Amino acid sequence: MSAGDQELARDLGFLEAYTIGLGTMIGAGIFVLPSIAANQAGPASMVSFFFGGMVSLLAALSLSELATGMPKAGGSYYYVNRALGPFFGSIVGWGMWAGLTFASAFYMIGFGQYFLSGLGPYIPFLAESELGITVAALVMAAMLTGVNYYGVKETGSLQNVIVLSLVGLILAFLALGALSGPTIGEFNPSGWPAVAATIGTVYVSFIGFEVIATSAEEIKNPSRNLPLAMIAAVVTPTLMYVGVMWVSTGTLSIGALDASNIPVADVAAEFLRGFASAIPFVSVSPGALGAAGSIAMIVGAVLATISSANASILSAARVNFAMGRDKILVEWLNEVHDRFRTPYRSITATGVITLVLIAVGAGIGTLAEVASFMYLVTYALVHVAVVVLRRAEPADYEPTFQIPSVLYPFVPILGALACLAVLFQMVVAFEPMVLLGEGVVGVEIALPFTISIVGIIGIGIIAAGVAWYYTYARDRAPSQSLVGDAIAPEPAAAADGTGQYRVVVPVANPETERDLLRMAAASAHAHEDDDAELIAVNVIEVPQQTSLSQDVAFEEERVQRQQELLSAARDIAAELDIGLRTRAIVGRDTGSVILDVIEAEDADHVFLGWKGSRSTREHVLGSTIDPVVGRASCDATLVKLGPEETPGEGDIMVLAGEGPHAPVAARRAAEFVTTAGEDATLTLLNVQQPEDGDEDQSPQERGEALIDDLAERAGIEYMQYDQRVVVAEDVESAILEAADDYDTICVGATRSGPVTQAVFGSVPEAVGEAVDRTVVMARGPEESTMSIREAIAHRLSVS
Amino acid sequence: MIVPIASKSDARATTRALASHVDSVAGTVVAVHVIEKAGGAPDKASIEQRERDTEEMFDIVRTQLEAYDVDLETEILYGTDVAETIVEAAHEMDASSIVFTPRGGSRWVRLLAGDVALSLISGSDLPVVVLPDEPEEDDE
Numbered sequence: 001m002s003a004g005d006q007e008l009a010r011d012l013g014f015l016e017a018y019t020i021g022l023g024t025m026i027g028a029g030i031f032v033l034p035s036i037a038a039n040q041a042g043p044a045s046m047v048s049f050f051f052g053g054m055v056s057l058l059a060a061l062s063l064s065e066l067a068t069g070m071p072k073a074g075g076s077y078y079y080v081n082r083a084l085g086p087f088f089g090s091i092v093g094w095g096m097w098a099g100l101t102f103a104s105a106f107y108m109i110g111f112g113q114y115f116l117s118g119l120g121p122y123i124p125f126l127a128e129s130e131l132g133i134t135v136a137a138l139v140m141a142a143m144l145t146g147v148n149y150y151g152v153k154e155t156g157s158l159q160n161v162i163v164l165s166l167v168g169l170i171l172a173f174l175a176l177g178a179l180s181g182p183t184i185g186e187f188n189p190s191g192w193p194a195v196a197a198t199i200g201t202v203y204v205s206f207i208g209f210e211v212i213a214t215s216a217e218e219i220k221n222p223s224r225n226l227p228l229a230m231i232a233a234v235v236t237p238t239l240m241y242v243g244v245m246w247v248s249t250g251t252l253s254i255g256a257l258d259a260s261n262i263p264v265a266d267v268a269a270e271f272l273r274g275f276a277s278a279i280p281f282v283s284v285s286p287g288a289l290g291a292a293g294s295i296a297m298i299v300g301a302v303l304a305t306i307s308s309a310n311a312s313i314l315s316a317a318r319v320n321f322a323m324g325r326d327k328i329l330v331e332w333l334n335e336v337h338d339r340f341r342t343p344y345r346s347i348t349a350t351g352v353i354t355l356v357l358i359a360v361g362a363g364i365g366t367l368a369e370v371a372s373f374m375y376l377v378t379y380a381l382v383h384v385a386v387v388v389l390r391r392a393e394p395a396d397y398e399p400t401f402q403i404p405s406v407l408y409p410f411v412p413i414l415g416a417l418a419c420l421a422v423l424f425q426m427v428v429a430f431e432p433m434v435l436l437g438e439g440v441v442g443v444e445i446a447l448p449f450t451i452s453i454v455g456i457i458g459i460g461i462i463a464a465g466v467a468w469y470y471t472y473a474r475d476r477a478p479s480q481s482l483v484g485d486a487i488a489p490e491p492a493a494a495a496d497g498t499g500q501y502r503v504v505v506p507v508a509n510p511e512t513e514r515d516l517l518r519m520a521a522a523s524a525h526a527h528e529d530d531d532a533e534l535i536a537v538n539v540i541e542v543p544q545q546t547s548l549s550q551d552v553a554f555e556e557e558r559v560q561r562q563q564e565l566l567s568a569a570r571d572i573a574a575e576l577d578i579g580l581r582t583r584a585i586v587g588r589d590t591g592s593v594i595l596d597v598i599e600a601e602d603a604d605h606v607f608l609g610w611k612g613s614r615s616t617r618e619h620v621l622g623s624t625i626d627p628v629v630g631r632a633s634c635d636a637t638l639v640k641l642g643p644e645e646t647p648g649e650g651d652i653m654v655l656a657g658e659g660p661h662a663p664v665a666a667r668r669a670a671e672f673v674t675t676a677g678e679d680a681t682l683t684l685l686n687v688q689q690p691e692d693g694d695e696d697q698s699p700q701e702r703g704e705a706l707i708d709d710l711a712e713r714a715g716i717e718y719m720q721y722d723q724r725v726v727v728a729e730d731v732e733s734a735i736l737e738a739a740d741d742y743d744t745i746c747v748g749a750t751r752s753g754p755v756t757q758a759v760f761g762s763v764p765e766a767v768g769e770a771v772d773r774t775v776v777m778a779r780g781p782e783e784s785t786m787s788i789r790e791a792i793a794h795r796l797s798v799s
Numbered sequence: 800m801i802v803p804i805a806s807k808s809d810a811r812a813t814t815r816a817l818a819s820h821v822d823s824v825a826g827t828v829v830a831v832h833v834i835e836k837a838g839g840a841p842d843k844a845s846i847e848q849r850e851r852d853t854e855e856m857f858d859i860v861r862t863q864l865e866a867y868d869v870d871l872e873t874e875i876l877y878g879t880d881v882a883e884t885i886v887e888a889a890h891e892m893d894a895s896s897i898v899f900t901p902r903g904g905s906r907w908v909r910l911l912a913g914d915v916a917l918s919l920i921s922g923s924d925l926p927v928v929v930l931p932d933e934p935e936e937d938d939e
Contacts, residue, residue, distance in 0.1 A: 073848060074845075153837070217845070218842070218846060317843075321847075347843075
């Protein structure tokens with residue numbers, strides 16, 4: 001689809017992106033976790049929230065770079081799969097999906113707590129009970145699944161109203177709470193290890209900003225709005241959480257907070273009592289004011305938990321979709337409902353698992369920690385993905401936002417380490433864990449450390465992802481991991497400085513592959529370089545908008561075809577006694593992939609085949625040939641293979657015109673002749689118009705002088721060659737007529753800049769099209785475009 | 800004329816109906832599908848997912864109309880209000896009429912998914928042609 005269409009699909013500005021992030025962030029976390037966090041670490045849990053925010057901020061920076069570089073549905077999963085391959089893709093895909101379902105279950109139980117416990121005192125029949133909470137959570141989760149299944153319309157303005165009123169409510173809570181003068185008792189009663197452990201518990205309140213990344217394709221001006229929205233959506237809640245913990249632990253005792261199911265509402269009720277006497281003119285009883293505050297917070301908590309769970313269910317469906325797109329998951333799950341236009345199967349699956357998790361009664365703290373765990377694993381890999389993509393520089397990855405250069409290796413490295421550190425202390429406690437008691441086998445078998453329940457569940461989910469990869473995904477998902485490219489972005493051979501001669505040969509057609517490689521080998525051999533090598537490239541093009549017929553079978557067929565082509569290339573190279581490497585690439589656009597290979601391999605020459613007819617509308621010679629020939633920074637040769645047995649041998653003729661690239665064509669011809677040996681002759685042909693130029697030189701003499709001059713410029717004057725000068729009024733038809741006498745015609749590009757419509761120039765292209773022989777069009781390095789490309793590459797790596 | 804397509808089954812139904820009235824079709828048929836945006840709230844499905852689905856709808860239309868002498872164009876539209884987006888697009892491309900087949904559906908379904916047909920008929924200032932849903936000849 002065109003860029004114009006893409007713009008139409010973008011309807012989220014900064015505010016919308018920010019509120020989507022905030023709406024998911026301000027969820028059950030801030031309303032439920034104060035009681036758990038206070039119990040674990042006392043007032044010092046403020047520090048836990050603060051560090052949770054820092055870990056998220058680092059992840060937000062890395063995610064912003066990835067999201068602007070690859071604005072695709074699926075968020076973190078997609079980036080990790082792209083950069084690290086389907087093995088890690090399976091882990092993160094399932095991990096995120098599991099994380100989102102655990103988080104949804106957590107939000108829903110938080111909803112249940114506030115809904116029932118909060119309303120219980122006012123509506124007596126809703127007695128406070130575990131069963132009641134679970135039932136309320138189940139009903140609401142089922143309703144949300146239904147709303148998303150049936151595609152009930154939600155509007156952006158409703159979303160904005162909910163989020164802004166939540167923000168207002170929390171700000172009011174903070175302001176009034178601060179005014180009431182909270183008094184913190186002992187700041188850190190449980191010690192710093194407990195504070196560190198609490199980071200893992202509260203991290204679930206920070207996973208929401210991810211939705212901004214998953215909406216990257218819909219954000220206007222993403223290079224600015226996306227990172228801003230993400231950072232703002234992390235910083236705002238972090239400050240709020242720290243503030244809420246301060247007010248909460250300063251207002252109620254830790255024991256009271258821990259005992260409460262609705263800590264924030266209780267805190268509001270408590271500090272508002274003190275304001276009753278301050279209200280002028282009317283007398284308000286402290287109890288009534290407290291109750292009003294409590295109800296306001298309960299309504300806020302209900303809205304917040306619902307909006308978080310809603311966003312999580314939709315995010316989970318996007319992860320499923322992205323996994324299906326990469327063949328890691330069955331596409332069946334991602335069918336869009338005919339009527340409701342929703343991914344109904346995926347939503348149902350997410351909803352059902354969420355319901356099961358609620359019903360199992362895993363405990364709200366465990367649900368939160370498992371969700372945290374899965375997201376910390378994801379973000380650790382996201383940081384790795386940033387580094388891999390920066391080093392591998394794939395063609396289709398051009399992030400419009402980049403982590404500022406002063407922060408670059410620092411942010412992803414620190415971010416990944418921070419995630420791992422939090423994970424480690426969540427999983428491992430340094431107490432011996434008895435696996436088997438003495439009574440069972442006689443000896444006590446124990447680990448020197450304990451693995452927590454959360455660690456066991458989390459590692460189990462990762463193991464399930466790995467198992468999934470080996471049993472399902474490995475055979476289906478084409479590996480496009482960039483790790484290898486990242487480790488060795490430049491081929492190792494280039495490092496020794498010998499300037500090995502490399503010819504990149506894109507191959508696509510098994511019938512012409514052999515001749516193309518043979519001619520490229522001839523060119524490579526002629527360079528006095530034993531290490532000269534060919535690089536055979538085949539690109540599987542996956543269009544931006546993949547269409548209907550692309551089922552799994554077709555995909556496998558293409559991969560197999562690619563393998564066959566490249567293995568044939570290796571056999572041919574062995575016969576020809578030339579070094580050959582193959583590159584099998586899956587890419588969006590063949591032309592730019594080839595250009596990228598040329599640059600990455602530091603190639604000297606690109607050797608392309610051409611079917612011999614110009615393409616119709618937007619391209620001159622072909623959608624792949626045009627950009628490669630137009631922009632390659634090295635020699636470029638385009639070959640139309642003739643009907644004879646061995647193209648590139650026999651009588652070879654060079655059009656010795658005055659074009660800037662005629663010497664390149666002459667060199668190519670000389671290379672073919674040298675390699676063919678006895679079987680080949682070389683003729684340099686020049687066409688002169690009868691009365692043109694100087695009086696004292698006949699057209700014949702003029703032509704011969706030009707030919708000798710060309711041979712000298714091409715550096716082939718030592719070779720044996722025939723001169724042939726044709727005198728004719730119509731140059732082009734004379735060339736076409738003369739061409740019939742030869743087996744192979746070499747012609748240099750006549751055009752020198754990248755601006756004109758033709759790729760090689762009108763005469764070479766006319767010859768290529770009209771002459772039923774092997775035609776070789778050649779040009780030298782494209783100096784001007786090279787420098788622009790270099791400049792851009794340079795700029796990108798610096799900024 | 801502009802022909803809104805709502806889904807894959809609607810693509811089949813609409814082209815079937817269109818084909819049997821093909822004699823009266825003059826000019827170009829522009830098949831459109833509106834990808835409904837929530838305008839700020841998270842969408843139910845990602846844009847890309849729905850774009851793929853839309854291409855499948857257009858493929859159905861294309862294949863079924865192949866046998867007829869009709870100029871066909873396709874376009875994906877984006878908007879928060881489906882009916883409004885169709886009418887606006889119809890004006891932009893100077894369409895003479897909006898042609899579609901109603902999808903039916905119970906009251907309950909209409910309540911949940913919205914009733915685009917009704918909004919189109921009541922909200923359009925261009926002629927709206929409602930083609931009856933032809934029975935399917937062969938099962939799929």
